[in-house]
Amino acid sequence: xxxxxxxxxxxxxxxxxxxxxxxxxxxxxxxxxxxxxxxxxxxxxxxxxxxxxxxxxxxxxxxxxxxxxxxxxxxxxxxxxxxxxxxxxxxxxxxxxxxxxxxxxxxxxxxxxxxxxxxxxxxxxxxxxxxxxxxxxxxxxxxxxxxxxxxxxxxxxxxxxxxxxxxxxxxxxxxxxxxxxxxxxxxxxxxxxxxxxxxxxxxxxxxxxxxxxxxxxxxxxxxxxxxxxxxxxxxxxxxxxxxxxxxxxxxxxxxxxxxxxxxxxxxxxxxxxxxxxxxxxxxxxxxxxxxxxxxxxxxxxxxxxxxxxxxxxxxxxxxxxxxxxxxxxxxxxxxxxxxxxxxxxxxxxxxxxxxxxxxxxxxxxxxxxxxxxxxxxxxxxxxxxxxxxxxxxxxxxxxxxxxxxxxxxxxxxxxxxxxxxxxxxxxxxx
Amino acid sequence: xxxxxxxxxxxxxxxxxxxxxxxxxxxxxxxxxxxxxxxxxxxxxxxxxxxxxxxxxxxxxxxxxxxxxxxxxxxxxxxxxxxxxxxxxxxxxxxxxxxxxxxxxxxxxxxxxxxxxxxxxxxxxxxxxxxxxxxxxxxxxxxxxx
Numbered sequence: 001x002x003x004x005x006x007x008x009x010x011x012x013x014x015x016x017x018x019x020x021x022x023x024x025x026x027x028x029x030x031x032x033x034x035x036x037x038x039x040x041x042x043x044x045x046x047x048x049x050x051x052x053x054x055x056x057x058x059x060x061x062x063x064x065x066x067x068x069x070x071x072x073x074x075x076x077x078x079x080x081x082x083x084x085x086x087x088x089x090x091x092x093x094x095x096x097x098x099x100x101x102x103x104x105x106x107x108x109x110x111x112x113x114x115x116x117x118x119x120x121x122x123x124x125x126x127x128x129x130x131x132x133x134x135x136x137x138x139x140x141x142x143x144x145x146x147x148x149x150x151x152x153x154x155x156x157x158x159x160x161x162x163x164x165x166x167x168x169x170x171x172x173x174x175x176x177x178x179x180x181x182x183x184x185x186x187x188x189x190x191x192x193x194x195x196x197x198x199x200x201x202x203x204x205x206x207x208x209x210x211x212x213x214x215x216x217x218x219x220x221x222x223x224x225x226x227x228x229x230x231x232x233x234x235x236x237x238x239x240x241x242x243x244x245x246x247x248x249x250x251x252x253x254x255x256x257x258x259x260x261x262x263x264x265x266x267x268x269x270x271x272x273x274x275x276x277x278x279x280x281x282x283x284x285x286x287x288x289x290x291x292x293x294x295x296x297x298x299x300x301x302x303x304x305x306x307x308x309x310x311x312x313x314x315x316x317x318x319x320x321x322x323x324x325x326x327x328x329x330x331x332x333x334x335x336x337x338x339x340x341x342x343x344x345x346x347x348x349x350x351x352x353x354x355x356x357x358x359x360x361x362x363x364x365x366x367x368x369x370x371x372x373x374x375x376x377x378x379x380x381x382x383x384x385x386x387x388x389x390x391x392x393x394x395x396x397x398x399x400x401x402x403x404x405x406x407x408x409x410x411x412x413x414x415x416x417x418x419x420x421x422x423x424x425x426x427x428x429x430x
Numbered sequence: 431x432x433x434x435x436x437x438x439x440x441x442x443x444x445x446x447x448x449x450x451x452x453x454x455x456x457x458x459x460x461x462x463x464x465x466x467x468x469x470x471x472x473x474x475x476x477x478x479x480x481x482x483x484x485x486x487x488x489x490x491x492x493x494x495x496x497x498x499x500x501x502x503x504x505x506x507x508x509x510x511x512x513x514x515x516x517x518x519x520x521x522x523x524x525x526x527x528x529x530x531x532x533x534x535x536x537x538x539x540x541x542x543x544x545x546x547x548x549x550x551x552x553x554x555x556x557x558x559x560x561x562x563x564x565x566x567x568x569x570x571x572x573x574x575x576x
Contacts, residue, residue: 373440373496380438380498381529382468382475389470407472409442410496 003119003151004112007260008315015316016054018260022288024051030294033078036071037296054263057286062272062297068098068239077101079292089137090238100139100238103292107146113258114147114244120313121207121232121250123177125152128204130169132180133212135159139242140212144179147244153177160184163191170203178208179243182215182223186355187416189226200228209234211243214323216341218348222355233322239298240285246320254307254319261289264320265297266306269327280305282327283320301327303339331359331424333367333402340423343369346395352377352388356414361426368405369396375411433501433551434568436464437486439476440496443469451476451495458489463575464545466532477530479545481572501551504571506564507533507544517544517563524557536574543571 002008010018027048030037041047046059067076074081084101102110123129129148133140135157148155156169160181166188169175178185185208192199199205207230210220220231235255236243245262246255257264265284266275275281283300303326307319325339332338340359347353347369354372361367371392373385389406397403441447448467455462455478464479480486483499490497507513514533521528526548534543543566548554558565566574 375496378438378440378496378498380436380475380477380500382470383529385440385473385475386470407442409473410440410494412494413442 001119001122001124003116008116008120008317010260010316012316015259019263019288020051020054022260023054023057023263023286024048026286026288026290026294027051027296029078030296034076034294036067036076040296057263057265057297058274060297062284062299063295064299065098065301068295069096071099072096073099074101076293076295078294079103084292086142087137088139088142088238088242090139097137098239101292102241106241106290106292109261109289110143110241110244111146111150113241113261114143114247115151116258117209117232117234117244117247118147118151118153120247120256120315121209121230123148123151123153123207127176127206128154128156128173129177129179130156130158130166130175132158132160132166132178132184139236139238141179143236143242143244144209163188167192167195167197170205174204176204176206178205180208180210181212182210182219183213183416185210185223185227186219189223190355190416199226203227205229207232209243211236214325214329214341216345216348217322218345219355222348235302235320235323237300237302239295240287240300245285249311249313249315251312253311254321256311256313256315256317256319259317262286263288264306264318266304269301269303275305277308278305280321280324303327303330329424331361331426332364333361334365336401338367338400338402342400343396344423346399347371347392350388350392350395353392354411356416357423358414359424361424361428364428366405367402368407370407370409370414372411372414373408433555434479434504434545434566434571435483435499436477436479436502436545436547437483437490438498438500439478439490440498441474441476443472443474448476451490454489454493454495455480455486458485460486460489463571464532464534464543466530466545468530477547479534479571483568500547502545502547503551503554503558504566505544505546506536506566507542509536509540509542513542514544520558520561520563521546524554524561526554526557534571534575543575 031048040061044059083103085104086102086107088100089097131141131144135141145155158169210231211234224231232248234243235246246257248255263286266281267284269282283302283304285298286296287294303324304320325341330337330339347357352374354374356372358370389408392406439451461481462478466477468475528546530547532545536542
């Protein structure tokens with residue numbers, strides 16, 4: 001199923017030509033209207049009319065989160081403030097937020113992209129979407145809301161939290177699709193189990209769009225079997241519209257990134273140099289179809305790689321692999337680069353272990369992983385627990401090279417997350 | 431022979447953890463007849479022999495503790511030199527491996543009760559069926575305990 005079949009299946013040649021045309025327009029627009037970009041181009045001796053091919057973009061500097069913060073509140077705006085109709089901010093843990101403006105056309109375009117994603121994964125009129133992301137300054141819920149309405153889906157704008165009421169809504173209105181964070185979906189599974197409910201029997205769920213936080217393939221499979229539904233990975237960030245920048249098709253082998261709207265590059269996160277095709281690195285995005293606030297070569301800090309092989313679904317827009325981690329989440333123990341997702345992947349494959357874990361970093365050569373045991377596996381025998389612990393240590397060592405300490409803890413003793421989960425506690429810099 | 435059940439509680443090795451468990455038992459009015467801790471560094475398993483197992487089970491579950499009930503053997507042991515050896519030797523000859531063990535005093539006879547935990551309690555019972563040992567039931571332990 002296609003929402004915009006022509007553009008979704010446009011030949012690679014035509015797609016590249018469209019990208020080049022839109023990139024040229026975007027560069028001309030920001031050169032003329034945004035002093036920050038004019039200065040950046042002048043500083044590199046580049047004029048928009050110098051653009052010959054898509055590769056020429058590498059002559060331009062990156063836009064970083066710090067640049068967006070420095071431009072706060074409206075320094076990077078390419079239209080009059082009166083032409084902007086929506087403001088979103090993306091808050092960092094420290095310092096000023098990033099403000100992103102959208103014109104009416106930008107919002108409509110963002111909704112079109114996400115509508116493609118919904119239809120691509122089988123959602124359409126007749127479906128009921130319970131939107132359990134946060135409505136507000138965060139883009140997630142609102143963008144999905146408008147896209148789903150555009151497709152003709154009944155939207156329940158429940159937002160997150162109040163699990164009892166969420167469950168009532170699901171049952172009373174026959175919710176078929178969820179838009180939710182992975183940690184809340186896991187929490188909900190636990191909640192349903194405690195309430196003696198079986199999602200496959202007691203609910204009408206067919207699929208869930210899970211995003212806003214990284215999660216592993218193992219977690220996806222675990223949730224899919226817990227609920228008996230399909231989970232589709234989505235990728236997005238507030239700076240680039242929010243959800244729907246890239247999305248999985250029914251094949252679930254990587255996420256199609258809508259290349260008519262975004263130009264992607266993959267670079268070495270340390271040096272900023274381009275990676276060879278298919279190699280993992282930091283994703284760099286340039287908006288190609290945005291009026292109010294175009295962003296050139298944005299450093300997403302997300303680690304991924306590009307899949308160039310054609311997809312069976314017929315879409316020509318290339319896919320990116322599941323986000324391997326945030327360049328910022330990566331931590332180093334004994335000189336080894338480690339992502340929390342690697343630890344999660346191992347834990348999810350060990351039976352007897354619950355869904356929650358925590359990584360404690362006390363020194364540069366030792367990490368401790370706290371793991372909750374599952375209530376059902378406890379049989380009173382300390383030897384069985386020691387065996388479980390040693391199994392986890394062995395599996396982790398073969399995945400991340402470093403041999404970690406593992407602490408088994410009681411079920412429910414680690415913090416659970418209804419929002420963004422913070423799994424790594426780094427005490428080394430304090 | 432009648433089985434005796436003990437309650438095992440999973441516990442992180444942190445100060446106050448035992449007090450948290452015994453507090454729940456005290457509040458529920460449960461008498462602890464025997465206790466044993468199997469520790470493994472950062473976590474341990476605390477085993478209790480109590481006068482009201484169902485009540486203890488309920489009270490601890492309600493407070494969210496991770497618990498398990500399992501059967502152990504309670505054997506009367508003479509309180510004389512060689513008393514424990516007689517039983518240990520018998521277990522050895524029957525090839526029964528003891529995982530955990532602890533003793534309880536007995537009031538009227540100056541004897542003691544040996545609690546032993548084995549991997550396969552049913553098999554152990556079968557092997558010891560015809561041996562000259564006295565196995566105590568839960569009510570008997572309550573009655574005879576010192």
